[in-house]
Amino acid sequence: MSKINLSVNLCNIPLNNPGILASGILGTTRALLKRMVENGAGAVTIKSISKEPREGHKNPTVITFEGGMLNAVGYSNPGVEAAAKEFSQLNEIGAPVIASVIGTQKEDFVRVVEGLSAQKFSAIEIPLSCPHTPGFGLLAGQGTPQATFDITAAVRKATSLPIFIKLSPSIPELCSVAKAAEDAGADAITAVNSMGPGMLINIDAQRPILSFKVGGVTGDALRPIAIRCVYDLYQSVKIPIIGVGGISTGRHAIEIMMAGASAFGVGSAIYYRGIDVFKKISDEMAFWMQERGITNINEIVGVAHD
Amino acid sequence: MIEQPIMVKICDIREESPDVKTFFFSKGNLRFEPGQFVMVWLPLLDEKPFAVSYLQNDVAGISVLRRGIFTQSLHDMKISGTFGIRGPYGRGFDLQPGACAVGGGIGMASLATLADRLPDITILQGARTASGIIYQNRFRGMKVCTDDGSLGLRGTVIDLLPEQLKSRTFQKVYACGPEKMLYRVVELCNRYGVGCEASLERYMKCGFGLCGQCDCSGQRVCLDGPVFTSAELSVMEDFGKMEITKAGERVIHK
Numbered sequence A: 001m002s003k004i005n006l007s008v009n010l011c012n013i014p015l016n017n018p019g020i021l022a023s024g025i026l027g028t029t030r031a032l033l034k035r036m037v038e039n040g041a042g043a044v045t046i047k048s049i050s051k052e053p054r055e056g057h058k059n060p061t062v063i064t065f066e067g068g069m070l071n072a073v074g075y076s077n078p079g080v081e082a083a084a085k086e087f088s089q090l091n092e093i094g095a096p097v098i099a100s101v102i103g104t105q106k107e108d109f110v111r112v113v114e115g116l117s118a119q120k121f122s123a124i125e126i127p128l129s130c131p132h133t134p135g136f137g138l139l140a141g142q143g144t145p146q147a148t149f150d151i152t153a154a155v156r157k158a159t160s161l162p163i164f165i166k167l168s169p170s171i172p173e174l175c176s177v178a179k180a181a182e183d184a185g186a187d188a189i190t191a192v193n194s195m196g197p198g199m200l201i202n203i204d205a206q207r208p209i210l211s212f213k214v215g216g217v218t219g220d221a222l223r224p225i226a227i228r229c230v231y232d233l234y235q236s237v238k239i240p241i242i243g244v245g246g247i248s249t250g251r252h253a254i255e256i257m258m259a260g261a262s263a264f265g266v267g268s269a270i271y272y273r274g275i276d277v278f279k280k281i282s283d284e285m286a287f288w289m290q291e292r293g294i295t296n297i298n299e300i301v302g303v304a305h306d
Numbered sequence B: 001m002i003e004q005p006i007m008v009k010i011c012d013i014r015e016e017s018p019d020v021k022t023f024f025f026s027k028g029n030l031r032f033e034p035g036q037f038v039m040v041w042l043p044l045l046d047e048k049p050f051a052v053s054y055l056q057n058d059v060a061g062i063s064v065l066r067r068g069i070f071t072q073s074l075h076d077m078k079i080s081g082t083f084g085i086r087g088p089y090g091r092g093f094d095l096q097p098g099a100c101a102v103g104g105g106i107g108m109a110s111l112a113t114l115a116d117r118l119p120d121i122t123i124l125q126g127a128r129t130a131s132g133i134i135y136q137n138r139f140r141g142m143k144v145c146t147d148d149g150s151l152g153l154r155g156t157v158i159d160l161l162p163e164q165l166k167s168r169t170f171q172k173v174y175a176c177g178p179e180k181m182l183y184r185v186v187e188l189c190n191r192y193g194v195g196c197e198a199s200l201e202r203y204m205k206c207g208f209g210l211c212g213q214c215d216c217s218g219q220r221v222c223l224d225g226p227v228f229t230s231a232e233l234s235v236m237e238d239f240g241k242m243e244i245t246k247a248g249e250r251v252i253h254k
Ligand SMILES: Cc1cc2nc3c(=O)[nH]c(=O)nc-3n(C[C@H](O)[C@H](O)[C@H](O)COP(=O)(O)O)c2cc1C
Pocket: A022, A023, A024, A025, A047, A048, A062, A069, A071, A073, A075, A100, A127, A166, A192, A193, A194, A218, A219, A220, A222, A244, A245, A246, A247, A265, A266, A267, A268, A269, B210, B211
């Protein structure tokens, strides 16, 4: 049996496999990050952190449906000061840890990046794409090429760590936003955040289920959109892409890598397949590769392109 | 399991104490295990976890302590009013005969269906004062204590429990209540060599192990718990010490 190599190098960050815990899923505490690495994640992302603490939206905040999930958590987080305490001694986590940083003004992003600079994060991810939190992401106009350029450039000056810009699948100018991020010095594109917003109504209560009424769609329903976004981005930017959206099996992971992703993120699938979803995905990828005589995962990146 | 809330109609309401009401609803073909919980939704207001405290043929009940706007709104509801439920969620108790249940205040609600299923169980319930004691008619042999001595023995369940543990060998101790109490119950059980299962409470969001809000030392209280064994609790550093606020900040447990 030939040795299957799942390790990748993402912006000079070595990962023992390309599966990354997506932001906002179980990344609330150091202990949970550690548990995800013990369960096979190649890297982990913390829940997005803002300058000040935020309670987020009222419940219901996350709801499942036949094709995936709808969430409007509203960026609840303890703020940068408490986060810097929570996410200390990151070398003990066992895999690279990515900081997710949010803000309403470009100065806020810089403040949070500086506030976390004493901790050993491996990269900074900047979501400019949340569809359901006033003041942030799409609802604050951060998903335009100009805003993306400005915010990326400001963060570029504040850190030497790799910067990942996380984009929305729900904007027509996806590729020009990605190019703006690349031009401003981003090191990778994370594609994608949740799509929509969408809505689910309880017909007996005659009311939307989420307290914020609308929320981002993730899981299975998002996968074909995410695959298409990664495919398009692969042709428009030179920097690596982290593919996120509806990945829950090894075959899905291979699919998004064939579309052009150098690594992939997993969120909703933790619900569908359990906390050891990363182990399962790695095993399934290795099995698929074994059967086809592919030994190095990097060989499949972008092969779906003509 | 119900993933999206279904609206259920209140078919009966019982006053368990001045501050606790039980709301009964038709449970359809839902199955609950003792110790599991449901997310209860009041449209336009909020959604919160409650233990299922009664299971009788077709009917289930939740016992609600009035403590904020949400629970006040529930208390204001009348028969044939509706609320949403989804679930059941979480890992419940592992039932064994020859056991003891220790409840503090409204924590008794999580232990109630367990006690219904284990006829030989010894029940201890403690509260600050007489008006905090619930289910007195439901569990006739229940041993009761209050901090002020207004009902039953004066003292806490922590004062009562050692005597019980000395007098006979329990197969297991089940506990639910304030976490400081749980911590001491577990300590006592360890000292007397009895296995213990305690049900924890944390602020929750999704209820199914995805959002990370209810973390306790890497364990998701909503899915890995809410019931944990003493062996599991012994390696959970936050148990009895730290909890996580709505905003996700780690704070000292009240
Ligand atoms: C409950 C929940 C919370 C999320 N919170 C965040 C967040 O704080 N920051 C962020 O960048 N993305 C957040 N996301 C989006 C995910 O990181 C990911 O992009 C999305 O869920 C698509 O991946 P999936 O289909 O594997 O879940 C959240 C998603 C969910 C379901």
